[in-house]
Amino acid sequence: MIFSISNLRKKFTRRGVDFDAVLDADFFAWSGDFIVITGESGCGKSTLLSMLAGLARPSSGDVILDGEKFGDLSDEELSQIRNRRIGYVPQNALFFPQYTVLENVLFPKFLRDGKSVQQDVALKDLDSDLQTLLKDLGISDLLEEYPANLSGGELQKASIARALVNNPSILIADEPTSSLDEKNARLVLKLFSHLASTGTAIIMVTHDDMALKRADRSYIMQRGQLIPREVSDYGNL
Amino acid sequence: MNFKLVLENYLRNPFRSITLSLLVAILASALLVGGFLSQSLSKGLEQISGIQSDILQMVVWVIGSFFLLISVAAIISTFVLTVREKRKEYALLRIVGYTQRRVRNLVLGEAAFVTAVGIALGFLFSSVAYFVFKIAVEEQPGLLLLFPEEWEFALTYLFVIVFLLLVGTLSVYKIANGIARSEVSTILREEET
Numbered sequence: 001m002i003f004s005i006s007n008l009r010k011k012f013t014r015r016g017v018d019f020d021a022v023l024d025a026d027f028f029a030w031s032g033d034f035i036v037i038t039g040e041s042g043c044g045k046s047t048l049l050s051m052l053a054g055l056a057r058p059s060s061g062d063v064i065l066d067g068e069k070f071g072d073l074s075d076e077e078l079s080q081i082r083n084r085r086i087g088y089v090p091q092n093a094l095f096f097p098q099y100t101v102l103e104n105v106l107f108p109k110f111l112r113d114g115k116s117v118q119q120d121v122a123l124k125d126l127d128s129d130l131q132t133l134l135k136d137l138g139i140s141d142l143l144e145e146y147p148a149n150l151s152g153g154e155l156q157k158a159s160i161a162r163a164l165v166n167n168p169s170i171l172i173a174d175e176p177t178s179s180l181d182e183k184n185a186r187l188v189l190k191l192f193s194h195l196a197s198t199g200t201a202i203i204m205v206t207h208d209d210m211a212l213k214r215a216d217r218s219y220i221m222q223r224g225q226l227i228p229r230e231v232s233d234y235g236n237l
Numbered sequence: 238m239n240f241k242l243v244l245e246n247y248l249r250n251p252f253r254s255i256t257l258s259l260l261v262a263i264l265a266s267a268l269l270v271g272g273f274l275s276q277s278l279s280k281g282l283e284q285i286s287g288i289q290s291d292i293l294q295m296v297v298w299v300i301g302s303f304f305l306l307i308s309v310a311a312i313i314s315t316f317v318l319t320v321r322e323k324r325k326e327y328a329l330l331r332i333v334g335y336t337q338r339r340v341r342n343l344v345l346g347e348a349a350f351v352t353a354v355g356i357a358l359g360f361l362f363s364s365v366a367y368f369v370f371k372i373a374v375e376e377q378p379g380l381l382l383l384f385p386e387e388w389e390f391a392l393t394y395l396f397v398i399v400f401l402l403l404v405g406t407l408s409v410y411k412i413a414n415g416i417a418r419s420e421v422s423t424i425l426r427e428e429e430t
């Protein structure tokens with residue numbers, strides 16, 4: 001799998017004036033790459049990730065997954081990629097309030113299999129990889145709850161589980177550890193490292209220095225520009 | 238799968254769903270009762286001739302159109318607000334892989350379903366009201382009231398069904414398209430209303 005962008009740009013208009021939230025971003029990821037992007041608030045990280053996830057259209061440039069340009073794909077094809085090949089963890093946790101945590105986590109899987117949401121699925125009915133994932137994330141006791149009854153951190157972990165439920169080739173995560181304490185953040189990073197070692201590409205935005213230590217490559221965003229971080233920069237963290 | 242989702246969304250938000258359906262039910266009964274009454278009234282007026290009856294006929298029509306307009310406005314505003322409230326959930330559907338068309342159809346389907354339930358409830362309410370009314374009237378032999386013919390009944394029912402279903406579904410057409418087509422990232426950024 002190779003995932004790349006070239007000259008990616010996103011233009012917004014604010015009070016009648018155009019500005020580039022993302023400007024000429026270049027970047028690629030292979031299977032198993034663990035990539036971390038950092039940068040100040042408002043520098044364009046979420047905007048970049050939403051284009052990578054096929055959730056926003058670039059003003060110019062394109063996102064390319066295994067030779068297929070997102071811009072050339074039909075909505076049907078792109079939706080299928082979002083369902084099967086890309087896992088996306090939004091910056092703010094978002095759930096269907098009428099479903100339990102487990103039903104939420106499994107939703108993309110039901111969709112992939114063309115099934116409607118099944119009620120009364122129990123942890124033991126799930127395949128073992130998924131059971132392990134939910135246990136590793138420490139949310140296996142919360143599956144029957146409704147999202148409204150979970151804490152921000154618990155929701156964030158459930159959101160990660162949902163993004164991974166269809167075994168995507170790419171995980172795109174927007175500050176996935178922002179509501180987590182250090183122990184839980186470590187746990188998530190360890191999980192991401194493990195996923196990368198089994199071939200999933202991880203693209204993660206974070207303010208967490210611990211993530212940089214685990215990354216294969218990292219970038220810093222400054223006012224819309226994506227700048228590769230030199231290895232020597234790591235010393236000055 | 239869409240229909241099951243429509244049904245589930247309806248049943249799992251019982252309060253919201255029933256409230257919306259009740260609104261439609263009230264409008265449906267108002268339209269039915271209003272329809273029958275104005276038909277009876279027109280019949281009565283036909284027997285009196287002259288300018289006065291023409292004016293009265295017009296008054297009946299004006300009042301009728303006014304009620305129609307109000308029901309359209311009530312349905313549009315409530316339905317659109319409800320959909321707006323749920324737009325992040327629709328955005329989530331896009332994230333996990335729903336196509337634009339499917340999201341649009343879901344929004345339309347939900348509106349149509351809420352309306353259909355409302356119409357059914359409305360028919361129930363108005364039938365009960367009508368029979369009570371009919372019995373009360375028939376017990377008073379002095380009162381001259383002409384009931385509409387059967388085909389007029391049928392026509393009124395049909396009109397109310399088609400009219401409300403169209404209004405209920407089309408009221409969210411624009412916002413359904415808007416939500417389906419707008420960039421998911423834009424919806425995610427929006428503040429809660």
Ligand SMILES: Nc1ncnc2c1ncn2[C@@H]1O[C@H](COP(=O)(O)OP(=O)(O)OP(=O)(O)O)[C@@H](O)[C@H]1O
Pocket residue numbers: 012013014021039040041042043044045046047048091423426
């Ligand atoms: N739809 C939009 N219309 C206008 N401006 C926008 C829009 N979306 C994003 N922006 C602007 O683009 C810039 C980048 O926003 P973005 O959300 O990508 O920042 P970020 O790096 O993720 O910030 P944070 O760390 O706070 O999450 C911001 O200045 C934001 O105000």
Ligand SMILES: [Mg+2]
Pocket residue numbers: 045046047091174
């Ligand atoms: Mg952001």
